Amino acid sequence: MNLSIVTNTFSLLKKRPFLSGGVLFLLLLPVILHFIFWGLVASKAPDYERTVQHPYLSSEVTVVRDKHGIPHIEAGDAKSAYFVLGYVTAQDRLFQMELQRRIGRGELTELFGEKLLETDKFLKTLLLKKTAEEYANAEKKIHPEAWENLDSFLEGINAFVAEGTYPIEYTILGTTPRPFNRVDAISFLFYMGFSFAEGIKSDSLFSILESQIKDRKVGELFPRYDFEQNATILESQPGFPRLATNSGAKKTPLPETSFKQKAQASLSKPLKDVSGIYELLDVVSNLHLPIEPMEGSNSWLVAPSRSSSGGAVLANDPHIALSNPGTWYEAHIRFPGYENYGYFLAIIPFPLIAHNQDKAWGLTMLEHDDVNLYYETVSGNFVTEKGKQVPIQVYSDPISLKGGGSENFEVKITPHGPILTEHIKGYTGDRPISLYWSHHHLPNPLLDVLFQMGRAKSFQELDSASSLIAAPGLNFSYADAKGNIAYYSVGRFPILKSGNSRKILEGATGENDVIGYLPSSQNPKLINPQNGIIVTANNKVTSRPIPGLGFPEGNWQPADRFQRLVDVLGRQEKWSLEELASLQTDTVASFAPVYLEIALPALEKVKSLPAKRALSILKQWNFEHHPDSQGAVVYDVFFYLTLKNMLIDELGEKNFELYGDFAEFLNAYRAFVQNPDSLFWDDLRTEGKETREDIFVKSLEDTAVYLEQNVSKSPSLWLWKNLYRIKHPHPLGVIPVLGKIFDVGPLPSAGGTEVVNNLKYKLMKEDWTAMAGPSKRRVIDYGRFGDSVTQLPIGNSGNLGSPFYGNMVEDYILGKHRTILYSKESYSQGRFKKEFHPSK
Incomplete structure (x- = not known):
């Protein structure tokens, strides 16, 4: 607020002697609080220029923040580079890191109070912390250097934490951060894997509706792709002119339910009482999560034969729940033998999406079904497996409460997985329900995978690294400077003895168990296809049976975006970078x-x-929208x-x-x-x-x-x-008055549900405020590498005192891309420069 306004207001009030001191104070209180609040914010703003000395460093490091707020880190060695990456990320995203680790561990109650107790119980039941501990503490590591890099990154975060200047959110919540460790990082990485699973909700609702709806075919409500044609990744890619092999293979007729009759027979009678399933579904649907899961994505690749520049092109925009700060932290890191410009989860040192002068990769959700629910037969501390009684395992993980103290919490684990209903308040179901998730049953070395992907020299090496992922299921898109384009699906396809059902399964007999997994080498791929373009949009991977698996099952997103992209990209032979960037903000409803x-x-x-x-x-x-x-x-x-x-x-x-x-x-x-x-x-x-x-x-x-x-x-x-707006909510946006400061929006915008610019809203709740959308947009053109472009929804910093907080909102709303500053010449005269030196 302008100081002259305060002075004039005070002068005016002095002329009114009938106002008591108390009334005068009340009138001035909002002004006083305003200055106190913003003074605190300013005192906690990141210092982007002060030189830092630290004994952990083994070489000098320079950080240039360009005019957009993207840090460009140049170091003499990996140890120092990752230390500084951790430090500068914490400057911008410390409170986001706090939320990420608390989600992974199930420790939100300690921060926000008992209203998050049920959420913590569910998160702990997912065993994210347990599997993170087992992975982080394993003696044998695939890539020991990956863990050394993670430790350096965590040292950098903790060096910033030790300085004691924390963003305003900590002050409001009355807390301070403890040091970060490996399990903090890994448990959140595993949470991102689970966030892809719609199976809990869809299988539960199918079971409910099957018991309630009469004289209707419930399968019509859950068709997946039973009635879709020309909508699968392997068979329906665009050509110019459209190639006969890509004109859309005729769909093989499927059974009405599309899953084997043995699965139907194993639970053939509709349930009499579904109240317990409602309770499970209510908990899952109403989780209070300050960081929401992924929602969808687009990606397409253009071969040199189809690009105006003569180079391979990658375009990618992952769709994730909108938030403030956004999902991705954008950073450029360089040290001898390594360089990547990447998009990072704030608490992880390796980018999930990245590019350099040699290669680029992006991702979308595969949406295959690697989650199942089972009715269990429990007697005391035993559960029936394949007709025999076996002991139930117990994992103890107490919940810390806000203000001190803790609540005992134990997760019961069957051979299928953790029992979800054990801690659902008031659960009335006749039998407990357990969760089967591939992540619990297979090695899932996600940190090692991300490390190796960043160092891969070819799409074969990238494919080899990512093939180790058990969950989540992802579609990887790849382009390189040599002109190659490639698509490959990752994540393991489970093989069920009775076929993959769409409802809760009987767990006691073994007839519905997972009996194996499709070898990752048999996952669908497309490498340098003749038509020169590869599109993915969370659509079904193939319409044909996969040997050893059969027809793949999944929670496929609607075919609208895929078919729109295929239609447009098949209209002309050559595509420019500008045209492909414009396509990312296309709003045509293709259906x-x-x-x-x-x-x-x-x-x-x-x-x-x-x-x-x-x-x-x-x-x-x-x-258009x-x-x-x-x-x-x-x-x-x-x-x-x-x-x-x-x-x-x-x-x-x-x-x-x-x-x-x-x-x-x-x-x-x-x-x-x-x-x-x-x-x-x-x-x-x-x-x-x-x-x-x-x-x-x-x-x-x-x-x-x-x-x-x-x-x-x-x-x-x-x-x-x-009617329609988009909003980037902050976890503290629920606080009266202050919430309006932290939230970004609601704002008018182009976009809608299942258009390419997929800013989607909660239709059935008649909430027309978009809650998910492109978490970043990016087009990398290897024929015009220096002109490649990107977008972030809000800005790179989550610190309210940073000049890079919310600085990109308008460009995102307008669909305006910015040039990626990759070369030293392009960013050397950046807005801020910070140096890190080893302590003498």
Whole structure:
């Protein structure tokens, strides 16, 4: 606040003698608090220029922060480089690191209080800390140097912690950080692996609906890709002209349920009491997590034959829940024998995504199903496995409480995995439910993998390194300076004796157990394909059976983004860097033309004037989701209300909202719209039998009413920006008044659900604020390497006092990429320069 305003206010108040000192104080209190707060923030701002001496260093290190706030680290050796990386990352992201380690360990209650107790219990039940301890403390290491680098990184973090200048969040919460260690880092890395699993929610809801819905085929609600064509990574890539081999292989007819009948027979009778499953589902769906999991991603590769520059090109934008600070810490690190410009999880020293002058890689979610739920038969300390009683293991991991003290906590572990329902308050299910997750049953050396990937010299070496990943399932995209492009899937595909089901399985007989895994060497790959382009968008990997596995199962995201990218990239032979960067912010709803071609004839029957106006808007819409678009707001509300009018009678409000928590509802909707014979179109609440056309008409009438009530009485103000926003929430955003300081947004933006610019919202909750989207955007062109571009959603620093806090918000909203400053010449005159020297 300007000081003159305070002075003038005080002068004005002095002229009013009827104001008592107490009233005067109350009037000035907000101003006083304002200055105190921002004074504290300023005192805790990172010092980007002070020279640091430290005995751990073995060589001098220079850090140049460019005008965007990206640190460029140059060191004489790896030990010093990773120490400084830890230090500078802590300057910008210390509180984020605090949250990351507490999520991995299940220690949020100690920081935020008992409202996070149930979340901690669930996180501890995932055994993230246990498996991190086993991995970090193992005597034999794949790459000992990786752990030495991690230790150097942690020493750098702790050197900053020891200085005692912590971001304002610690002051607000009344705490200080303890030193960081290996388990802190690894447990969070494992959490990121689990964050891909939708199986807990989808399998639970399938079991609930199977028991409740009568005279309907529940499989229609969970189709995955049973009805999709031209939508798989291996068979449906674009060509120019479209190649016969890539024109979309005809889909092999699948059984109605697409999983083997033995799986259905093993739990053939619907459950009588599903209240216990609801309790599990409620806990999983309502976890209070200050860092949310990944949501989806896009990636595409262009071979030299298809790029304007004549070099290979990689474009990648992982989609993750929006947050402040964002997911990725962007940094450039260089020492003898090593250089990478990467995107880091703040608490991990090796980039998950990176590039240098020789190679670049990106990732998307594979979305294969490596999670299953099992009903267990428990008697005392024993559980039935394959018809025999075996002991239950117990892992003790007390929960620390805010203000001191602790609560005993034990995780019971069956041969399938931890029992999820043991600590769900009020669980009433007849039998406990356990979690099977590949991570618990296979070596999963993620730190060693990330270390080796950064040093790989070819896509074969990168593939070899990443093949050690057990979980999560990922699609890796690769391009290099030699002109190679390659795609390979990583993560192990479990093989179930009875086939991969979509619901909770019987665990006592062994008939539904995992009996092996597809060898990683047989995971799907594409290397330098003839068509010259490879696209992935969390879609199904292949429509064909994989030898030894059969048809792969997964929680595949809808085909919309993949099909849009394939369509656009197949339209011309050559693509420039600028065109590919622009494509990352494309907002066309690719399914909308199909949908409206079916719906518009029926919609001619609408009667009200507002509905007729909505119809006129739909007819003129160009299928794009820009802030001033009328068509986008009418279409998305119509899309939602059609789905609701079709399913609410069968599902009910609670199940309908739960159904919206994962992507399966969009896969089902695509099939429903094209199937007028589905019984779900009929409204069970009426005496007559409704048709698809009846539901379309009712839904557009309802859309007009909804827009009048929630946007404007005037159709001229039915604009996307008047309904839809994006927001980057801070973990302290829930605090009154202060929350508005920490949160970024809500802000109007282009984008929407399952468009390429996938800024998605909670549709079933009628929350039109985007909660997930591109966590960074990046295009690396090896024909024009120095022109390669990127974006971060907010800024590189999470410290409120940093000039790099929120400095990139506008560019992200506008879809404006910035040039990556890779060469020394491009960043040498940076905004800040800091030196680190060994202590003498």
